[in-house]
């Protein structure tokens with residue numbers, strides 16, 4: 119399988135940035151970039167990345183199934199990730215998750231019918247000092263409150 | 279050697295080489311530090327935390343399986359904190375683990391059960407429902423029961439690191455992590471069962487053995503695998519006169535724990551419904567069952583008659599019968615029947631190697647050498663397919679000692695994963711390729727050269743001359759195909775060779791010549807199936823066959839004598855390196871006799887004076903008479919492997935034309951392979967998976 123010229127160039131740089139014999143280190147970034155371009159880590163992506171990194175498809179599957187930011191199915195245009203791990207939980211992360219779920223009408227790892235939103239309850243995203251935290255695609259939203267969450271979702275609704 | 283490091287464990291001083299892990303240092307003192315994920319020979323995992331110990335001046339407990347010894351280190355393994363840690367670890371491991379040991383296949387030999395018994399608590403604080411996942415079948419050989427898995431990664435590491443197959447992985451994380459096979463819902467692999475035997479619990483079980491017996495009900499008989507020529511020790515679990523499993527958990531034998539699918543599971547040919555259990559004699563054009571007395575009488579009569587009138591008698595020996603049987607057979611042929619026409623299907627040119635070495639016995643490598651040599655060159659063989667133990671040994675050598683491996687083969691081989699150079703050449707071009715490696719090989723401190731049956735006659739001479747020209751110590755392995763192919767040559771199953779590679783005074787016909795001779799009067803075939811690929815020119819020849827099954831050759835016979843397999847008899851076999859090992863009978867099959875016993879009975883019926891036909895006296899005769907076989911009896915008696923050291927083969931014209939490698943794969947093995955349901959039930963049978971590889 120081939121990717122866009124930009125991504126191909128990026129992969130080429132990636133593979134060069136590790137010491138000889140450590141091609142497999144490029145695995146996670148490659149999967150992330152491929153996911154962004156293809157929309158999901160499809161079986162084809164797994165095979166292709168395995169080939170390029172010199173590992174078996176099963177070894178790629180190990181990584182894909184381990185990391186929650188890698189998805190086998192396409193996510194909504196806005197992938198809302200609410201942290202409910204310990205720090206966020208203590209500061210109301212679970213309430214935020216319920217609120218988002220109610221608002222969007224979808225549950226954990228579900229996507230709205232129009233494909234605009236998907237929701238996921240995630241483990242610690244490394245923003246404990248600003249808990250509770252939410253991540254939408256690659257953007258972080260810190261010190262969230264129910265009001266801030268409503269505003270955030272409304273603003274995303276508006277973007278075409 | 280670097281200076282030893284001194285430390286104290288539980289108040290007792292111990293010294294160990296730098297780099298030694300605390301868990302191993304403790305072992306030296308007889309102190310057990312419990313461990314699940316730590317496994318000698320595999321990479322460190324530190325996944326189970328069962329091995330936690332207290333180390334003075336360390337702020338918290340440390341994993342002894344990853345902690346190298348240090349000068350002055352003070353370790354404690356028997357403190358309340360350590361005991362508590364072990365209890366907690368076990369409690370966690372048992373959170374989702376079913377507590378149904380009475381119906382678990384591993385019950386009685388489960389490490390988790392043993393650890394819970396020794397170090398655990400009798401109760402759990404977890405009241406939650408256990409995570410349950412249904413059991414999966416990965417292949418006819420491998421079953422996986424996820425809830426029992428303790429995620430020690432041993433299976434993953436033995437498959438990926440040990441074998442280089444990379445068929446197992448761990449997917450998901452946390453409580454739902456589980457072992458996954460390489461093809462979605464099933465395995466495509468060597469089906470060796472190593473992952474099953476290494477699993478400390480009942481998570482991986484074998485389709486062959488599971489739920490057939492409790493381990494303590496079986497007798498365990500250590501004998502030698504009857505398939506390829508590598509000579510693995512397999513410990514057969516026997517109950518009620520049936521073999522239920524094979525493994526080698528005690529690491530005895532040249533193979534340690536290694537076994538391929540054949541040594542571990544393919545013993546089932548033995549109980550195949552078509553197994554011959556009565557002698558057959560042809561009457562009215564058909565083979566009909568008769569008594570042993572009748573059958574032996576018929577053979578003796580025709581043998582005597584043919585001998586009396588100076589008829590042409592041809593004898594074909596086996597690649598799988600014992601040294602004692604081979605030795606006795608050639609004696610029977612040469613002295614008893616007065617024929618020099620005795621041969622076997624040759625699968626490698628051993629005589630050519632021995633004659634090229636001209637008596638340099640120290641240039642013959644052992645299986646152990648493959649694990650220690652600094653460099654190895656594999657010529658014209660796909661080891662993973664045809665010599666699985668050797669593939670494993672070389673790989674282990676590379677993993678543990680960075681051995682430098684070179685290959686010269688027809689197609690891709692598994693050694694490509696790590697070899698320093700891999701040359702692809704069409705058959706016939708190997709030697710030139712080998713010679714092109716000279717500059718690199720000269721820089722190696724030592725070398726073992728393994729070569730397949732494609733290298734024969736003058737090519738062997740050229741290869742040895744090449745080895746000699748390198749100016750470094752070089753050892754050789756002439757790869758042959760079956761469990762006693764080497765012994766067949768050593769014991770003189772060749773018209774031109776007496777036992778010990780002495781020149782035969784009156785060489786008779788070769789196997790091909792026997793089949794082609796229109797005036798052959800008698801053909802006696804023991805454990806071989808030459809008529810599978812060739813026809814017998816002498817239509818009137820009286821044919822006697824000793825075998826386990828009604829092979830193509832047996833179907834043409836006038837008398838068929840049902841023979842015992844290697845797992846049913848005593849004796850010795852010699853692996854392709856020339857190491858002799860002892861067989862131990864695991865069971866008896868009704869109606870059959872060992873080939874040696876058959877020879878003895880026939881000799882008696884013919885009133886021949888050939889000496890006692892029992893394994894021990896015949897082996898004593900071999901030890902006394904066959905050059906190179908004066909091996910220490912104690913080594914064999916204690917289940918060891920003794921390297922033979924054959925004298926120089928004589929200056930006899932090489933017969934490369936007679937060498938015909940069998941081209942078996944990991945999943946085939948001549949007649950026996952055809953009658954193993956286990957082998958034919960795996961997806962990978964007959965080995966197409968690795969098409970195009972090696973020789």
Ligand code: SF4
Nearest residue numbers: 437467468470471473
């Ligand atoms: S049977 Fe052997 S090759 Fe297959 S998965 Fe298990 S260890 Fe790997």
Ligand code: SF4
Nearest residue numbers: 427428430431433477
């Ligand atoms: S299946 Fe067995 S060997 Fe593999 S990780 Fe689980 S417990 Fe360990």
Ligand code: SF4
Nearest residue numbers: 503505506510538541
């Ligand atoms: S490698 Fe050869 S001797 Fe060892 S178990 Fe397999 S077939 Fe038997």
Ligand code: FES
Nearest residue numbers: 201206242245246
């Ligand atoms: S717990 Fe939510 S960011 Fe760390």
Ligand code: FES
Nearest residue numbers: 313324326327343
């Ligand atoms: S044995 Fe040390 S962590 Fe498993």
